[in-house]
Amino acid sequence: MKVALITGITGQDGSYLAELLLEKGYMVHGVKRRASSFNTQRIDHLYVDQHEDHVNFKLHYGDLTDSTNIIRIIQEVQPDEIYNLGAMSHVKVSFDSPEYVANVDGIGTLRILEAVRILGLEKKTRIYQASTSELYGGMEENKNSKGMYDENSPFYPRSPYGAAKIYGYWITKNYREAYNMFACNGILFNHESPRRGETFSTRKITRAAAKIALGLQQTLYLGNLDSQRDWGHAKDYVKAMWLILQQEKAEDYVIATGQTTKIRDFIEMAFAEVGLYIGWQGEGVNELGVLSKIDKDRFNNAVSLAKQSQNKNDNTDLSVGDVLIRIDARYFRPTEVDILIGDPSKAKTQLGWEPQYNLEAMVEEMVHSDIALFTKDMILKRLGYLIPREEE
Ligand code: NDP
Ligand code: GDR
Numbered sequence: 510m511k512v513a514l515i516t517g518i519t520g521q522d523g524s525y526l527a528e529l530l531l532e533k534g535y536m537v538h539g540v541k542r543r544a545s546s547f548n549t550q551r552i553d554h555l556y557v558d559q560h561e562d563h564v565n566f567k568l569h570y571g572d573l574t575d576s577t578n579i580i581r582i583i584q585e586v587q588p589d590e591i592y593n594l595g596a597m598s599h600v601k602v603s604f605d606s607p608e609y610v611a612n613v614d615g616i617g618t619l620r621i622l623e624a625v626r627i628l629g630l631e632k633k634t635r636i637y638q639a640s641t642s643e644l645y646g647g648m649e650e651n652k653n654s655k656g657m658y659d660e661n662s663p664f665y666p667r668s669p670y671g672a673a674k675i676y677g678y679w680i681t682k683n684y685r686e687a688y689n690m691f692a693c694n695g696i697l698f699n700h701e702s703p704r705r706g707e708t709f710s711t712r713k714i715t716r717a718a719a720k721i722a723l724g725l726q727q728t729l730y731l732g733n734l735d736s737q738r739d740w741g742h743a744k745d746y747v748k749a750m751w752l753i754l755q756q757e758k759a760e761d762y763v764i765a766t767g768q769t770t771k772i773r774d775f776i777e778m779a780f781a782e783v784g785l786y787i788g789w790q791g792e793g794v795n796e797l798g799v800l801s802k803i804d805k806d807r808f809n810n811a812v813s814l815a816k817q818s819q820n821k822n823d824n825t826d827l828s829v830g831d832v833l834i835r836i837d838a839r840y841f842r843p844t845e846v847d848i849l850i851g852d853p854s855k856a857k858t859q860l861g862w863e864p865q866y867n868l869e870a871m872v873e874e875m876v877h878s879d880i881a882l883f884t885k886d887m888i889l890k891r892l893g894y895l896i897p898r899e900e901e
Contacts, residue, residue, distance in 0.1 A: 517594030573617030603670035618677035703878035732840025742866035765851020784808030798834025
């Protein structure tokens with residue numbers, strides 16, 4: 510039985526990766542942070558009573574800022590593979606807490622590598638480092654001949670997050686070269702899912718599309734609508750992480766779709782999923798996203814369960830001309846990454862990696878998952894049950 514250790518197991522990617530490794534028969538260990546409220550919602554379904562005979566999933570309290578517990582956990586677990594996914598991963602928030610991000614996302618990577626070395630596990634333990642397309646910074650002149658970023662494109666990080674992750678990238682490469690360790694960077698472009706954190710752009714948008722359709726929210730406030738991202742599905746991307754560690758030789762790989770989409774186009778797709786069509790008026794901070802058409806069939810179809818459960822004919826007062834999206838300058842970043850588009854040729858050829866999802870399928874899944882989530886809340890509320898997270 511192979512043994513894996515995942516830092517960041519409570520996050521989006523950690524939860525999908527844990528599922529994948531359990532399916533493959535691994536013993537999965539995860540590092541979770543102590544928090545004053547539950548932070549394991551994404552992995553609760555994987556929990557096994559530690560008193561049972563065949564325990565294949567175990568959590569350890571730990572933090573990437575604390576080398577003593579990193580060393581202790583790795584010593585106890587003796588992992589064949591470590592996936593270092595733990596990070597303060599929000600680019601905008603990294604401008605508010607730059608030193609903390611440097612410590613967790615940058616030095617945290619060093620702590621993992623050094624722990625493996627101190628414990629003499631260099632030959633046994635393979636290490637995956639969660640590197641990111643934020644390293645490229647969206648510099649036009651650094652794209653390859655196909656107009657994309659690949660494994661040879663120069664880096665130019667544009668945030669404290671990007672700057673911390675570039676240290677993680679290079680220290681991983683350095684430990685591979687200096688100590689002959691099997692340590693690899695996956696340079697992953699944006700990947701999303703119904704489990705995406707609620708304050709990242711895609712999930713904020715799919716949640717708002719669902720809530721507005723259900724009559725639970727009026728307006729969605731966003732920042733820069735013109736940046737472009739190469740969006741894939743987290744489920745596809747964790748498969749690439751695993752493949753990277755199964756190769757004969759340790760190398761770095763770009764994982765991306767090769768397509769890029771503006772934030773405003775993602776908004777249009779998400780709202781169209783609930784039958785609401787958005788038109789744009791005005792410019793800059795005064796730009797508005799206005800409801801230009803309602804497709805009643807699509808709308809009714811999307812919110813049908815909520816409507817039945819409320820015993821109402823119609824539970825929204827939406828009409829054409831309503832302003833659904835406004836700009837709030839607070840969400841602009843001091844420096845922005847304007848465009849990201851990755852060239853996954855190496856991963857496709859060498860790893861045999863092929864994503865299953867396209868953007869349309871992912872948007873559909875995310876919007877409908879959020880509708881189901883809020884419908885459940887509405888039903889519980891109607892039955893008089895107070896939803897715990899609203900009590901807190
Ligand atoms: P999430 O933000 O969903 O998850 C981050 C995880 O790291 C959480 O489990 C979080 O714990 C944990 N964490 C945060 N701070 C610490 C700390 N000090 N010590 C230990 N663990 C910590 O991120 P994703 O799942 O989306 O991303 C996984 C990794 O991949 C991250 O490193 C991210 O930077 C990187 N990445 C992500 C991309 C994406 O598009 N999703 C693209 C490229 C790279 P808690 O739940 O307690 O907050
Ligand atoms: P990103 O993702 O910064 O690419 O980092 P995010 O979804 O936060 O931003 C994408 C783009 O959307 C614009 N934007 C907004 N973003 C947020 N979060 N909230 C808003 O209200 C909003 N309005 C507009 C942003 O300005 C940006 O241009 C993600 C993270 O998962 C990183 O950890 C990872 O490394 C990179 O993807 C690849």
